Amino acid sequence: MAEPFKTFINADGVQAAAGHLARTSADFDAARFCADVVPQLDALELKARAMCIATALEEHLATNFDEAAAHLERALAPHGAPDQGLTGWFLWAAGEFVARRGLEHPVRSLACLQHMTQRFTAEFAIRPFIVAHPRLVFDTLQQWIHHPSEHVRRLVSEGTRPRLPWGLQLKALIADPSPSLPLLTALLDDDSEYVRRSVANHLNDIAKDHPELVAEWVERYLPDASAPRRALLRHASRTLIKQGHRRVMHAWGTGATFAGTAAITLTPARIVLGEHIGISVTLQSHASQDQVLTIDYIVHHVKADGTTSPKVFKGWHLTLSAGQTHTVTRRHAVKPITTRRYYPGRHLVTIQVNGHPVADASFVLQCIDG
Structure with a gap:
């Protein structure tokens, strides 16, 4: 039987993360941090565990946000060496800390999230910044579409998904997804399947509220599409195909009534x-x-x-x-x-x-x- 999701964040992981935080700052008390977190874990599900750790980070990291962000960055695992620093599910909590404490420091916070997302994902943490500082975030995302890391490029799409599961709904983008469309266009033929899959899921989100917009997108970009682009558009069309949306079905050559x-x-x-x-x-x-x-x-x-x-x-x-x-x-x-x-x-x-x-x-x- 598969392990429950909540065990992705566990006592061993918390203790290891505390060790990395203590190693990179003499002011961090790993024993006290673990004592505040570990006894609570058994009673909590996955998201609640991440939120519990984020609350403890608020208590144990520096009150100065720039210092706290720098501390987290120093403790991140070097690329290719996940055992030597922070990585994985613990960074959901670290990202939540940035979203809570860094909302009034958006430039510094976005820089920190750019580093974090390369070790886990910052798709949840970036969303409060989109709500509070939309122009700054979208200007930053426009720069990130050219980032050498596929994880940063994926964050451009995944972080702005209107209906991201487990994430804060972006009601402004649900109502009007147009700010995201130039970013998705730029990533449509990204070299990384990981990025393209996110673009497809983002478009499928949009289809739930704006089906004609996605139908137009498929009609525009499907003709003469490469195999990777076809796969992206097929995945983006899945909800509309299930619904039998006429324009999308015709775009894929399956609009005719079965004879x-x-x-x-x-x-x-x-x-x-x-x-x-x-x-x-x-x-x-x-x-x-x-x-x-x-x-x-x-x-x-x-x-x-x-x-x-x-x-x-x-x-x-x-x-x-x-x-x-x-x-x-x-x-x-x-x-x-x-x-x-x-x-x-x-x-x-x-x-x-x-x-x-x-x-x-x-x-x-x-x-x-x-």
């Missing part, structure tokens, strides 16, 4: 929580030419009040030849996850091809553990 018949089979017909449903979809073409098809499936989850909530899952992308019959299969897990609670009842599964529903079937979830 043929479809059948779906679910096995077994009844399951309990923790088991799998086998999904088999058979498509028969009635067309005289090839058809490019995007096939997704929607599970209509039963809610506590007996109504259902649809969730689209990515399925298959294929070309069906004229007159061809083809079957695709998938095992779908029905198991507990933190973001969904299951309830017993009949769950409908709908197959959609190129954004249009074409067939459905159902299974019964018999009981719920606990």
Whole structure:
């Protein structure tokens, strides 16, 4: 069984980090710092652990922010030597410290976050500065798009994502993402897949509030795109493809209505929580030419009040030849996850091809553990 996320920040890591901080400043009391943090960890989840450490850093680092930031920078791990300094999940807490104590010192703080992000990520810490000092931050990000470190370039995109998971929502950018668009354009063909993936996720965030903007983006940048750019745009399109957005589907060549018949089979017909449903979809073409098809499936989850909530899952992308019959299969897990609670009842599964529903079937979830 996988370790819970919260263990990414643990007592051993805190003690090691305290040692690095003590090594780089004679004024830092590692024993007191650990005594303030370690006893609290067991009762806390991951984010709460990071916030607990940030509070302790406020207590134990210098009150002068420039001195505190310099101390953190001295303690950072040298590139290629992660055991010799601060790195990894502890830097979530260090970034939070910078966001709390450095908001009135934005230039110094951004310089510190630029160093930190090369050892972990500063995508959470930079967001309060975007809210408080948008012009300064975007001017700085414009310079960072040319930084030699892929981690700094990724921060340009990831730090400005409007709906970053676990991060402060950037409501101004949710309402109007235009300040970010020149940065994303500059990173569209970045050499690093790590950076391009962030750009794709950023565009997918925008699509949730401004679907036509992202549809226009795909129409503009998809023709004659390189393979890496196509992969970026495909990932950026994923929410709109699941929704069957007409412009995006046409841009990818899958906007036409499926000419043929479809059948779906679910096995077994009844399951309990923790088991799998086998999904088999058979498509028969009635067309005289090839058809490019995007096939997704929607599970209509039963809610506590007996109504259902649809969730689209990515399925298959294929070309069906004229007159061809083809079957695709998938095992779908029905198991507990933190973001969904299951309830017993009949769950409908709908197959959609190129954004249009074409067939459905159902299974019964018999009981719920606990």
